[in-house]
Amino acid sequence: MAAEVTTVLFDLDETLCEYIRSGVERLAEAFERADVEPYFTYDEYVREVNEVGGTESDIRRRESCFVKLARKKGFDESIGLRVADAYEALTDYTEMQLLPDAEQVLDTLADQYQLGLVTNGGPDTQSPKIDALDIRERFDTIILAGYETAAKPHPEPFQQALSEFDATKEQTVYIGNSLSSDIVGANKYGLQSVWKPHARSLDDVNPTAKPTSSSVEIPDYQIDSLQDLTERPWQSE
Known part of the structure; x- marks a missing residue:
């Protein structure tokens, strides 16, 4: 029997939010x-x-x-x-906007799960974004990968996040837009992975359609919008 999910981790850029100018x-x-x-x-x-x-x-x-x-x-x-x-x-780190349904989804999931944010980037760029979006208090832990730890897809930021929670890898889901850093990183570390493609993402190609895709590039689940997370795809099996 699969372990019950207790913890949901998110990427930030182009998963929950985006620059107003790409x-x-x-x-x-x-x-x-x-x-x-x-x-x-x-x-x-x-x-x-x-x-x-x-x-x-x-x-x-x-x-x-x-x-x-x-x-x-x-x-x-x-x-x-x-x-x-x-x-x-040309870069203003406060000129960010949440993607549609981001606030609603975070509120909904917070009723059932521990929430964490694991994002590549240091405090000079990521902290202004998080504060401008007013989402800091929505997460139980925030990991700045590439600054406090190695950058994704290295396992260290995921390991650091789980150390903040009473959760195992099998009980944890990671949601991100990048196949190369989010999905590969989560899969290699042993988390359940959810891929949410973004129109601006560099590797927005269905991995199952790429003949050269390795198993670590293929997400456990794929969603079209954040709203799909309210259906908790990891409970569908």
């Missing part, structure tokens, strides 16, 4: 402001930054990634710094 839009404008021909895509940036850990700020980590990508493409590091400065000037 990262893709801001990066395109940053290249324009810096008067630099685009030399990498937002997809390439995210994949690069997810591999970088440590306790440095997200802003410094972004600078490092922009510089590293500049070097890879044969540009001087000053080009990367120029684009990074322009991107930061």
